[in-house]
Amino acid sequence: DKYGAKATFFMVGDNVRKYPELYEEVVRRGHLVGNHTYHHLGSFKHFTLTYAVDVTEANALIKSKYFRPPHGWLRHSVYWWVKQKYRVVMWDLVTRDYSKWLTGHDVLRNVRRYARNGSIITFHDSLKSIDKLHYALPRALEWLKHEGYEFKIFEEGD
Numbered sequence: 001d002k003y004g005a006k007a008t009f010f011m012v013g014d015n016v017r018k019y020p021e022l023y024e025e026v027v028r029r030g031h032l033v034g035n036h037t038y039h040h041l042g043s044f045k046h047f048t049l050t051y052a053v054d055v056t057e058a059n060a061l062i063k064s065k066y067f068r069p070p071h072g073w074l075r076h077s078v079y080w081w082v083k084q085k086y087r088v089v090m091w092d093l094v095t096r097d098y099s100k101w102l103t104g105h106d107v108l109r110n111v112r113r114y115a116r117n118g119s120i121i122t123f124h125d126s127l128k129s130i131d132k133l134h135y136a137l138p139r140a141l142e143w144l145k146h147e148g149y150e151f152k153i154f155e156e157g158d
Helices: 013-018 020-028 048-062 076-085 104-114 130-146
Strands: 008-011 032-035
Parallel strands (some): 008 032
16 A cells, blocks of 8 residues: 555465455455465366366455466466466566575565566565565565556456
8 A cells, every 4th residue: 555556466265264354455455366276286286177176166265357376387278277267367577585595685686677567576475485575575666666667456358
């Protein structure tokens, strides 16, 4: 809210189940939510049906037409199933905030180095990234705003 930035939060269904008040707060503040599976499953380790059930279970809580696969990969058969029901949204700038080898400053440098017009930038809120998120996200938002970037969520026609 401080930066006037709206974002799309791709949420794991089990986290929405555990923290429904956080999900409601994100929606109440005008952000968009997307499906990131129920158990953060990678599609190469599971049968298509197993993956489809997991995504469907997540969407019972998240209720979104947008989907982002964990790790950014989908087997062909899973992609075929997912694209029948959801808009698959990838990214062009992953900050690598989850890496134990990077600091918050490194994460911020990745944003400054690779952000472009139309970029979809990925940050994570996991335990291994939270300290870097707290450091890098406000500074990245300030820098992006200063550079003239606008923050948008996906619209109905997207």
